[in-house]
Amino acid sequence: MKARQLVGWNLRRLRVAKGLSQEALGLMAGCEPSYVGRIERGRENTTIETLENLAHTLGIQLADFFVAPEPGDRKPSPLRAGRKPRKAK
Numbered sequence: 001m002k003a004r005q006l007v008g009w010n011l012r013r014l015r016v017a018k019g020l021s022q023e024a025l026g027l028m029a030g031c032e033p034s035y036v037g038r039i040e041r042g043r044e045n046t047t048i049e050t051l052e053n054l055a056h057t058l059g060i061q062l063a064d065f066f067v068a069p070e071p072g073d074r075k076p077s078p079l080r081a082g083r084k085p086r087k088a089k
Contacts, residue, residue, distance in 0.1 A: 001068070001069075002042070003066075004042040004043075004044070004045060005042040006066060006068065007039065007042075007046070007051070007065045007066065008039050008040045008041055008042040009040075009042075009069060010064060010065045010066070010067060010069075011036070011039055011040050011054065011065060012040040014058050014060055014064065014065075015036075018058055018059075020058075021033075022034075022036040022037050022040070025054070025057060025058070028057045029050075029054045029056075029057040030053055031050060031053070031054075035050075036054075039054075048062075051065055
């Protein structure tokens with residue numbers, strides 16, 4: 001697993017474990033929610049400063065983003081959608 005993918009996998013795992021949406025985490029850490037999603041998907045090569053902000057917000061150590069998954073670990077299930085579906089007219 002490449003470093004960006006590893007960081008993204010752990011960010012998602014830790015965020016879901018805390019029960020936070022991408023939107024909530026992004027707002028609390030001072031970055032765009034869509035940016036959090038791109039980090040989680042391994043599409044962003046983020047800065048250490050952003051990782052420090054995310055780690056502080058999640059109450060974890062920076063090194064926790066670089067922990068290799070155990071064999072058999074699966075990505076966490078998505079959280080329930082935060083927005084209500086639109087009503088049909």
